[in-house]
Amino acid sequence: MEKIRVGLIGCGGRMGGHMSSSFDHMEDVQVVAVADPIEERRVAAAARYGVRRAYRDHSELFAHESRETLDALFIAIEPTAHKGVEEAAVEKGIPFLVEKPMTLDPEQGRRIARAVAEKNLVTAVGFQDRYLDLMEIVKAEVDSAPKGGLVYGAWIGGIPGPWWWQKKSTCGGQLLEQNVHLMDGLRWLYGEAISVYATASRGMVTPGVDGVSPEYDTDDHSTVVIRFDNNVTATLVSGCYVRGSRPFCGLAISLKDRVLEYHLRNNLVIRTPAETRDIPRRVDQTARLDRAFIDAVRAGDPAAVRSPYADGLKSLELCFAANQSMESGQAVILR
Ligand SMILES: NC(=O)c1ccc[n+]([C@@H]2O[C@H](COP(=O)([O-])OP(=O)(O)OC[C@H]3O[C@@H](n4cnc5c(N)ncnc54)[C@H](O)[C@@H]3O)[C@@H](O)[C@H]2O)c1
CATH class of the missing domain: 3.40.50.720 (NAD(P)-binding Rossmann-like Domain)
Incomplete structure (x- = not known):
């Protein structure tokens, strides 16, 4: 060959x-x-x-x-x-x-x-993440379950190393740069969004202190509420102000008869009234x-x-819409 x-x-x-x-x-x-x-x-x-x-x-x-x-x-x-x-x-x-x-x-x-x-x-x-065995299981569970429910997604940690990450003008903000992975995962699971509303906060991270760039000016944290078809509402939070221990990162999906806890690129816990299964990641995605x-x-x-490319762009566009909502304080109706 x-x-x-x-x-x-x-x-x-x-x-x-x-x-x-x-x-x-x-x-x-x-x-x-x-x-x-x-x-x-x-x-x-x-x-x-x-x-x-x-x-x-x-x-x-x-x-x-x-x-x-x-x-x-x-x-x-x-x-x-x-x-x-x-x-x-x-x-x-x-x-x-x-x-x-x-x-x-x-x-x-x-x-x-x-x-x-x-x-x-x-x-x-x-x-x-679309190639993760864990996300494939999540998708199969969601596709076969009665539609609807609440989804919580989180990517919370510290500030990544590259110089361009610390300025919103050069990274696009943590949502677009990093949490776009979970945003893309939501689209993969639920299709195209109906609307987004987002807020963002600054002031917890001090530029020029504790190894933070003097030019740091991106959001410390943001929250996006995304509505999808079939009565699915997702809340996606991003934070880069945390040092030391890391809170839950991944997706927590509450279906009618089970809970799926996807721990970012690590493991998936599926809870039903009858059992709890903890599935480790087995592939290099x-x-x-x-x-x-x-x-x-x-x-x-x-x-x-x-x-x-065209599909990846749709995940970016959802983040652009959320960034727009952070600026305007208004929900963005997508369709
Ligand atoms: N898919 C993922 O999970 C994942 C993980 C980490 C980073 N990323 C993305 O990958 C991209 C790069 O991130 P990184 O962490 O490697 O950044 P980095 O700063 O470590 O590396 C980027 C490199 O690109 C080089 N470069 C810039 N302009 C160039 C040009 N015109 N021609 C050739 N080289 C050029 C820079 O000199 C630098 O070495 C970012 O968009 C980031 O969001 C994706």
Whole structure:
């Protein structure tokens, strides 16, 4: 079997995850080109795969590479760096997997989605949780249960390391940057939302103190209420002010006859009057995500991934609507 030749744009933290979960082990994949403005990162990535084609950024990569030299691209760059990256991949007809959030500009996202559709290009967004065995069980439980109920979702912790994370203008806010994973999970479980209402608070985290950037200006916490069809209402909370012990993170779903407690990427507890089952995670969801994308590239089948670009954009758009509600104080009616 011929190897799928892969190029990497961005060699930071998340690409490291794709490397250790996937590229280090996939026998039918060969990393052939890498790009990152940070020299030590691109040099380290190039050395890891014995690659000579190491570029300073995406522009240099696209100046030298084409569909003849690359079968697929993985893109993991900061949210504000998506300046012509996916557009160039589409123009050259190179399938790509891009990390969320793929843009902070809804209009750019829509333009890219249209261009991807016109070319029928294979794409994927890094919504790894759709490939979790635990979320597959949650989905099967929800699909087979009587419709309706309350859902509580939470992603509460500290402030992640990258410089761009601490400013709302460069990360989009914790909801869009991080909790978009659970937002995407809600869409996967319940379909498209009817409305969102959101609030946000600041003032608990002090810029310039305890290792926090002096430029920190993102929300310390936010709460979104999302209405779905079939009498489902979800409350999704995000917080980045917590140090030390971490509160519950994941989804707590109250069905009529059972409770599902999905503990973020760790385990799933299912409680019924008769029994309590505690199911541990058994898969590496990033490896499964990357495998699905590579298989889709090989098959030339855009539908063979769980989160193609256009679908991933819908999860972003729900977060954009929530951000709008945080600003205006008004609910956003989506349909
Ligand atoms: N799916 C997930 O679970 C998951 C997990 C972590 C991060 N992410 C997402 O992945 C993205 C990257 O996050 P990260 O933690 O790796 O950030 P990071 O800051 O560690 O790495 C980003 C890298 O991109 C490089 N870069 C920027 N512009 C570039 C360009 N034009 N061409 C080539 N390289 C460029 C930077 O120099 C940097 O090394 C973010 O959008 C983040 O939200 C997703």
